Amino acid sequence: xxxxxxxxxxxxxxxxxxxxxxxxxxxxxxxxxxxxxxxxxxxxxxxxxxxxxxxxxxxxxxxxxxxxxxxxxxxxxxxxxxxxxxxxxxxxxxxxxxxxxxxxxxxxxxxxxxxxxxxxxxxxxxxxxxxxxxxxxxxxxxxxxxxxxxxxxxxxxxxxxxxxxxxxxxxxxxxxxxxxxx
Numbered sequence: 001x002x003x004x005x006x007x008x009x010x011x012x013x014x015x016x017x018x019x020x021x022x023x024x025x026x027x028x029x030x031x032x033x034x035x036x037x038x039x040x041x042x043x044x045x046x047x048x049x050x051x052x053x054x055x056x057x058x059x060x061x062x063x064x065x066x067x068x069x070x071x072x073x074x075x076x077x078x079x080x081x082x083x084x085x086x087x088x089x090x091x092x093x094x095x096x097x098x099x100x101x102x103x104x105x106x107x108x109x110x111x112x113x114x115x116x117x118x119x120x121x122x123x124x125x126x127x128x129x130x131x132x133x134x135x136x137x138x139x140x141x142x143x144x145x146x147x148x149x150x151x152x153x154x155x156x157x158x159x160x161x162x163x164x165x166x167x168x169x170x171x172x173x174x175x176x177x178x179x180x181x182x
Contacts, residue, residue, distance in 0.1 A: 015172030
């Protein structure tokens with residue numbers, strides 16, 4: 001039986017802080033040979049974080065399209081994803097933080113659950129090559145504060161849903177990709 005539906009091409013890149021996950025995801029996007037849209041989820045709140053973001057900007061090819069989506073990730077993915085194109089989302093960790101603890105100068109979504117569900121739905125149908133980056137933060141102790149526990153729990157659940165939907169999943173450790181799936 002043949003299908004006219006596009007084949008699934010979703011790569012999930014997980015890792016800890018400074019594990020090399022963003023750089024590896026960027027290499028995968030370059031190696032795809034496709035036009036790339038980089039979806040940035042960061043909300044810059046201070047000078048130190050601005051410097052971190054600047055390093056990411058300097059590393060990316062100038063010809064890549066950039067979409068900043070600190071809150072509406074589903075809308076950004078829906079607009080950018082298409083056959084013959086690569087979308088790199090960096091990263092779910094910051095996006096979830098923006099949903100649960102929005103910056104003072106932004107309006108929080110009415111219900112973060114709706115944003116999460118909308119992203120899951122768009123990701124399930126997104127055409128083209130999609131690369132999603134996220135932190136794996138659940139390998140340590142259980143956090144003491146309730147807000148931090150909520151964040152760790154929600155990110156773990158989000159990561160599990162994205163990994164289940166992915167055709168490939170990699171865990172970065174010390175700059176080395178470990179294949180988890182595909």
